[in-house]
Amino acid sequence: MDDRTYTADATPDETVTVAGWVHEIRDLGGIAFLILRDKTGRIQIKFEKEEMDDELVETGLDAPRESVVSVTGAVEEEPRAPTGVEVTPDSVEVLSAADTELPLDPTGKVEAELPTRLDNRTLDLRREAGQAIFEIRSEMQRAAREAFRAVDATEINTPKIVATGTEGGTELFPITYFGREAFMNQSPQLFKQLVAGSNVERVFEIGPIFRAEEHNTPRHLNEATSIDFEGAFCDHHEAMDVCESVVVAAYEGVAENCTEELGALDLAEDFSVPETPFPRLTYEEAIERINATGALDEQLVWGDDLPTEGEKALGDDVGGHYFITDWPADIKPFYIMDHDDDETLSTGFDLMHPRMELVSGGQREHRREQLIEGFEAQGLDPEAFEYYTKIFRYGMPPHAGWAIGGERLLMTMLELDNIREAVLFPRDRQRLSP
Structure with a gap:
């Protein structure tokens, strides 16, 4: 509609055509009001x-509520109106009538x-x-993306259909690919x-990953968005520096450019950029501090993974x-490099929010022999990853990287109770539609 005016741009003493949804009808007898809503307001x-x-x-x-209408008329100043102006219509056209019974109240x-x-995501997104x-x-x-470009990273797009899983195991989604078995990729790790x-x-990538996890919790998904970084001639310390800068930049962008949206979520006063x-x-x-909190029935010992209760206690601390x-x-994947002076320690790291883990990363093993040993130690067949391991014959530089769960970052940023709130059309064990 070339002649359409957004509601926020309607100015007194001009004739406009506005189009949007019927938010509500207020009938006061001799006078009535239709509240029209578009992306800029009402x-x-x-x-x-x-x-x-x-x-x-x-x-x-x-016109039933949520019908799509087009209205042409004169804009007049009206201090009592929600936005200080109102339209006296010359014409009203119902472009698409809505059912009188709605599955939810927008x-x-x-x-x-x-x-x-x-189940009704389109209607749900009409809520402010x-x-x-x-x-x-x-x-x-x-x-x-801007933060990645600031450290001279190039955006890439890697395959989501692969011949072998990044990490193997039972979390693979198998598919049939022209008569051959293939899988939905668990991570862009090997390709990046x-x-x-x-x-x-x-390089960096923001794209989907797929994990056939059995978890059915408020913080797990089977299709998620991964925000990935990989840098040649980087060690794990530099990778953490980049990770910190990207997370802070994300918060700063939201703080600067999303004040109205934060207000709609009642976060305008409490939202703050993390301190660095x-x-x-x-x-x-970490395990010493968790043990000191007394939050667990049994003390953690070296080699234990950190339970959810322990992570929460440490986050609170x-x-x-x-x-x-x-x-x-032994805890980290085969491609994570060990410390040269202590092979029992890896260069792996996690970035934690007080509520949950956000990032997994580390320096990668760039020496082919040690990489093959890592495959074998974790029960993986190096020959199945020949497309990956052969490149290490041709001069692989030291490199490090990480991946952020995009939905987890948003979930913790906005204090959402369920990760599905952060996804347009979530995929979990029960939900495959819409």
Whole structure:
């Protein structure tokens, strides 16, 4: 509609055509109002019944809520109107009538359960709070991309259909690929390493990953968005520096450019950018601090993975984002490099939010013989990964990287209760549609 004016741009003493959804109808007898909503806000359409054509009044006031309408008329100043102006219509056209019974209330006055909202995501996104989450998600990704470019990283796109899983195991989604078995990729890990080993050196990707996890919790998904970085001639310390800068940039972008959206989520006053530098605790220090909290029935010992209760206790103790470094080598994947002076320690690290883990990363093993040994130690067949391992014959530089769970970053940033709130159309064990 070339002649359409957004409601926020409607100015007194001009004739405009506005189009959007019927937010609500207020009938006061001799006068009635249609509140029209578009992406920029709402505007009041005034119907003076005795002075207007009956068909015009009937068309406007009989349109069910959430019908799509186009209204042409004069804009007048009206201090009592929600936005200080109102439109007196010359014409009203119903472009698409909505059913009179809606599965949820887009005004948000009547709350709906999350499954109902996800089943009717289009209607759900007409809620101010629902739309705000995804405007913020868009800004978060924009700011992250700018932060990657600031460290001279090139954006890449890697395959999502692969011959072998990145990490193997039972978390693979098998598919049939022209009569052959293939899998949905668990991570761009191996491919981003291959590109980092080229002359491109520093790369990043924001894209989907797939994991057939059995978990059915408020913080797990089977299709998620991974924000990945890999840098040649980087060690794990430099990788953590980049990670910290990207996370902070995401918060700064949202703080600067999403004030209205934060207000819609009641976060405008409480939202803050994380303080830097993030503390860096060794794994050994982490388990000592968890044990000191007394939150667990049994004390953690070297080699234990950190249980959810332990992570929460440590997060409460630290009070902000923090890294856990120097994990036991046996816990981390085969491609994570061990310390040269202590092979029991890996260069792997995790970035933690007080609520949950956000990032897994580390320096990668760039020496082919040690890489093959890592495959074998974790029960993987190096020959199945020949496309990956052969490149290490041709001069692979030292490199390091990490991956952020995009939905987890947004979930913790906006204090969401369920990770599905951070995904337009989530995929979990039960949900495959819409």
